[in-house]
Amino acid sequence: MAKVIFENIYKVYDKEVVAVKDFNLEIADKEFVVLVGPSGCGKSTTLRMVAGLEEITQGRLYIGDTLVNDVPPKDRDISMVFQNYALYPHMSVYDNIAFPLKMRKLPKKIIDEKVRQAAEILDITELLKRKPKALSGGQRQRVAIGRAIVREPQVFLMDEPLSNLDAKLRNQMRTELIKLRRRINTTFIYVTHDQTEAMTLGDRIVIMDKGVVQQVGSPRQVFDEPENLFVAGFIGTPQMNFIDAELTVEGENIHLYAGGQEIEISPNRREMLLKNGVSGGRVILGVRPEDIFPAERGLAARADVSEMLGSTYNLHAFVGETEIVSQTDGVKIAPGQDLFLMPHGDRIHLFDPDTGESLLFKRHHCSASPSAEEREMARAEELISILEQEQANGE
Amino acid sequence: MRKKRIFGRTAIFIISAVFAILFLLPTVLTISNSFMTQGEINANYGVIFNADSPSSYTSEKATLKFIPDKVSLQQYITVLFKSPDYLLKFWNSVILVVPIVILQVGTAAIAAYGFTRWRGKLISGLFFFYVILMLMPYQVTLVPNYLVSQWLGILDTRWSIILPGMFAPFSVFLLTKFMRRIPASLIEAAKLDGAGEWQIFTKICLPQCRSALYSIAILVFIDYWNMVEQPIILLPDAAKQPLSVYLSTINAGEVGIAFAVATIYLIPTLLLFLHGEEYLVEGIAHQGSVKG
Structure with a gap:
């Protein structure tokens, strides 16, 4: 479990196309943050930078207390669910879910336990022997989520995971995601262009347009107190x-x-x-x-x-x-x-x-990333509270 | 309208049937004739292969006979048990072709993975160069191959055929096209799952290219199983030459053996094809659709 801090993050392609501009955000531990915006707003690029699939042009990204700008994806302790599920078609459901654990060379017994546990959570135990092509869209999505949760990552990334499902299934899966979030209780960063998903799932919503954060706030806040025309027109x-x-x-x-x-x-x-x-x-x-x-x-x-x-x-x-x-x-x-x-x-x-x-409604400064000083202060407070707790335990 | 359609279909069927028969005729003739006795073969085709009077080749006609008077395994017995030369050549073919197939498929897969995973102007230029090389008939490279082999001191050794055979732009091209169809998200997912580059290659990419790998292996096998020019030029030592060269040197007086040798010669290719027919068709269809 960890917080994620974006500090003045920029992503520029070919030295001229600015995909993400001065992105500042602090995501608290176990918080569910939704990045939402129209196509090309930079939300997926931001998520991919957290995953390590895109290089950060400028700025600093922290997962927990670690600066991860140059940390390869596999060492970031994150997992990601892709829009097209990205299931390995030649592997069974069991092997798909077990793959990240096998890569970590865990003992077979533990792998088996974890796979079955994840399958049980997602109600896909009876599908374990099937290949992805023999599954429906919803089942595939569950397997993809299974592969992501089995590793118990610090941060859970989801890139438009419900976009490929039909409307009815999307509603159903949305409810499943809310339940899942309660069960696994970790930090979530969720990307979508669907405002209903954003409003129903997120603790906080980050609305983006043209690579710039337009507003950060709770679903109620962005709906009731839009800070600009774009947010007002986009939400609702x-x-x-x-x-x-x-x-x-x-x-x-x-x-x-x-x-x-x-x-x-x-x-x-x-x-x-x-x-x-x-x-x-x-x-x-x-x-x-x-x-x-x-x-x-x-x-x-x-x-x-x-x-x-x-x-x-x-x-x-x-x-x-x-x-x-x-x-x-x-x-x-x-x-x-x-x-x-x-x-x-x-x-x-x-x-x-x-x-x-x-x-x-003027821009809420509390939703922007805290300054380095403020972060240091927060960390210091955190340390003090830990020390106080330890002292209390000692007594 | 309906009559027209029926007529059109019938015409297409007849034309296709004629072509199919023409195509199959030599194979059927070879197989059926391999079960004839030497005497029967001489009676049917002796006039063609009569070395003493070559002029008779054009002036006389051979009798094409498909059903032997008496089924005989005499030619096969001669080839398999009385002619050590044949077995030696067969073995020569195997030890030339098998390493070429394995090495070419292996290097092509690694090169294709490189072309798939890394893009950029340099890679695009290199890939374009591969396509240009692909258009070049291999006969063009025979002389340079000869010179390089001589320079490396491997002329008249099997390496002079195996080493150039390892690298083939066509295989790389086909596999690259195939691999590029694998969604990038699969590779990214594997990266996030903790797989390194080699694991992504072996555990994610290769299993998904099985049909392409198989079809390439079969095509390369057929290509090199039937090679004639390369061994003649690069492997002058007759003792090392493969069966494909040996076939053309069978004495005119042993035409019956030629039929039996040709039939046995067909078997490995046929078995390979039958075993991987599903993959081969899938692979070629896939590549066809890519190119189309």
Whole structure:
């Protein structure tokens, strides 16, 4: 079990393509961190750097207390589950799971014990004699996880492990992963482009775009308090609506106007804006579909289509040229009908149109990697607590 | 429309059948004739192999006979028990071809692994060079091989054939194409599992290339089992020459023996093919699809 520390990590290909830029993060021991972002955002590259499959161009990477920049993959005490399972096709399930133990030249008896134990955890004991090609996608994924857990690694890496499964199986495996995590309780770094996986699995989520960390936080935090337009748009389905708006600030009086109408701002939000010293001007109003409803007044809109989703409806409407979605509980609105949509005053988000940064939620420094001094302090505290514990035991 | 299709299929079938018969005819003739007596052979083909009057070769016709008047093992008995020369040549072939097959497959596998695992401009250039070499008929390299063998002092020894036989761009090319189809994630997984480069090669790559290795081994075996030019040039000592050369030197008066020797000569290749037919077809089909 170990923590993982990324310090100013860069990955540059061919001296010009920057895949990962100034990546800073501290992953605590036994923490489940999910790296999420669109294709090409650098999340897999980051994971591969932890695995040792990609060289680190610049920066320092620690696993536990060891600087691992130049440590070969096999000596990092990590294991990885690949998107395509990467099972050895010529070996049986048993041999696949036993392979990492055989490479470590463990006695046959111990290998057998560990393989059977892993197979039992993953409920694949009856598949041990089969070859991978005789397994279904879900079974293959279990075998791949079995091969990874059998070594009891310090850090468990997963690179989009559920992407090759169909939707139903993916949901099932996601639940299995949550259970598995409880059982093996080690440090996990999980890469996905699926925000549902990220939200349901992670203790913390790292949202990346174009090689840069956009936000680090708990699932609730990144959903409720997006720090920029990218995070706001990336997390949440359907995605957040963005509407051009105007903010006026006169002393403690703050007013927000969109589509020619004043939009209500809750006292809480107003206080946050004042605290952040926001000046007036053009802003982007962000509001999630579940936080904007048909009302007596508000944004003047024209209904387009309505999607029935079982218990709720997604109403698509146009505010001027901008399409927005409102999640309603079944209000019947005919296409083409004019209506007003009012955002929930305490759930609105405001962004700077130039920088894309949130005017409400500023970057959380606690989610960035601690400085060397802070790390030293934390280590010192850790040492003190160990010494104190030893002293107490001695007494 | 349907009639047209039936006609087309029938035509293709007939043409294919004609080609198949033409292709099989010499083999069937060789095998069936090997069971004839020397007298019967002379009666059928004596006119062709009559050394005293070579002109009769063109003026007279031989009788192609597929079914012997009387099945006889006389030629086989002569070859196997009364002709030590034959066994010696057979052994010569074995000790030339077996090391070549093993060494060529081994070096090709290691080279292909190198081409698969490490990429870059230099490696790409080298691989391109291999492809160019592959296009060159081996007859072109006979003279340089002769000169190098002479320089190394191995001329007229089996090494003059075995050493050049170890390295073949074609085998490397085929195996590289095959190995490059192994997903990179498998190799990466093995690395993370603690395997070193040699273990990745032997435990992950080679087992997955079994069909390619087998097909290459069979092709190399056939190639060298049938070689004639190399031993004639590089191995002038008749006592060391393989069966393939011996076949062409069988006396005209022993045509019957030639049939029996040719039949026995076919057996190792045939057995090898039958044993690995599945792998061979899979390997060639795989390589075909790669090249296509």
